Amino acid sequence: MSGGAGLVSLRRWLRRQLRQPTPERERLEAAIAHDDPGEVRRLVERLPFTEGQRRHVERLLSAWEDER
Numbered sequence: 001m002s003g004g005a006g007l008v009s010l011r012r013w014l015r016r017q018l019r020q021p022t023p024e025r026e027r028l029e030a031a032i033a034h035d036d037p038g039e040v041r042r043l044v045e046r047l048p049f050t051e052g053q054r055r056h057v058e059r060l061l062s063a064w065e066d067e068r
Contacts, residue, residue: 006063007032010040013060017053037065 011032018025024047031039044057 004064004067006060006065006067010057010060010064013057017049018047035068037061037068 011029014025014028014032018028024043028040028043031037031043041061044054044061049057
């Protein structure tokens with residue numbers, strides 16, 4: 001798995017947004033660990049994020065994909 005800045009930023013941001021270790025957070029972390037941005041996108045769509053948060057996570061996902 002790549003350890004690029006985009007991936008690190010995504011992981012940190014999601015942990016701040018999802019402070020409690022919920023099943024959703026665990027699935028997100030597993031998708032990140034398996035280098036699966038598509039699954040991360042699908043999971044994030046189900047979470048109650050604001051439009052601003054969604055745009056931010058989209059930028060982080062794009063940065064991760066660019067680093068792959």
